[in-house]
Amino acid sequence: MFYAEMDNSAANTARDSGASLLIGHASNDASIAVNSLVLVSSVDYARQICGAGSQLARMVGAYRKTDPFGELYVIAVPESTGAAATVALTVTGEATETGTVNVYTGRTRVQAPVTSGDDAAAVAVSIKDAVNANPDLPFTATSEAGVVTLTARHKGLYGNEIPVTLNYYGFGGGEVLPAGVNITVA
Structure with missing residues (x-):
C-alpha cells in the first residue's frame, strides 16, 4: 500500500525563464554597436537596430516565436571576410x-x-x-x-x-x- 500527499500551493507556471543571449551578424549599415551587449525587447526593435533581413534580426524573430516576453540580449559580431x-x-x-x-x-x-x-x-x-x-x-x-x-x-x-x-x-x-x-x- 502506498500513500502520497502533495502541496501544489507553491507551484507556479509563470516562472521567469532567465535572460537569453543571441550572437550573430547585423547588417553593415546597422546602428547596433558591434561586440556590445544590447537588450532587445521586440522583433521590430531588432529589425530597426540590426537591419531587416540580418542574421540577428531573423534570430530574434525565431526566438520570439517561442518566448515572446523573456529577457533577450544580443551581441552583433563583425562579419566574416570573403564573398x-x-x-x-x-x-x-x-x-x-x-x-x-x-x-x-x-x-x-x-x-x-x-x-x-x-x-x-x-x-x-x-x-x-x-x-x-x-x-x-x-x-x-x-x-x-x-x-x-x-x-x-x-x-x-x-x-x-x-x-x-x-x-x-x-x-x-x-x-x-x-x-x-x-x-x-x-
Missing part, C-alpha cells in the same frame, strides 16, 4: 498556363506569379521581384537573361547553409511549376 554565398535559379521554357512559382529560402515561402506566355526572362524577373519584396529574407535577388541570382546578406560560409528549394510541398500541397516552365537550383 557572400550565391544560389542560381535558372529558368527555361515559356509558361503555357498561369500559375505560381514557390521558392523557399530557409523556412520562408516566396510566391512569384507567372502568367501564360511569360518567357524565362519574365519568370526570372517575377521571382526576383517577389524575393526583394520581402526585406526579412536572408537573400537579395537579381535577374538577368532568365537566371535569378540570390546573394546572401552576409559574407562567409554562413550563407552556404541556408536551404533554397522550389515547391517544397509538391503536387499534394498544390505547389507545382506552371506548365512549360522549368527551374534548376544550383
Whole structure:
C-alpha cells in the first residue's frame, strides 16, 4: 500500500525563464554597436537596430516565436571576410498556363506569379521581384537573361547553409511549376 500527499500551493507556471543571449551578424549599415551587449525587447526593435533581413534580426524573430516576453540580449559580431554565398535559379521554357512559382529560402515561402506566355526572362524577373519584396529574407535577388541570382546578406560560409528549394510541398500541397516552365537550383 502506498500513500502520497502533495502541496501544489507553491507551484507556479509563470516562472521567469532567465535572460537569453543571441550572437550573430547585423547588417553593415546597422546602428547596433558591434561586440556590445544590447537588450532587445521586440522583433521590430531588432529589425530597426540590426537591419531587416540580418542574421540577428531573423534570430530574434525565431526566438520570439517561442518566448515572446523573456529577457533577450544580443551581441552583433563583425562579419566574416570573403564573398557572400550565391544560389542560381535558372529558368527555361515559356509558361503555357498561369500559375505560381514557390521558392523557399530557409523556412520562408516566396510566391512569384507567372502568367501564360511569360518567357524565362519574365519568370526570372517575377521571382526576383517577389524575393526583394520581402526585406526579412536572408537573400537579395537579381535577374538577368532568365537566371535569378540570390546573394546572401552576409559574407562567409554562413550563407552556404541556408536551404533554397522550389515547391517544397509538391503536387499534394498544390505547389507545382506552371506548365512549360522549368527551374534548376544550383
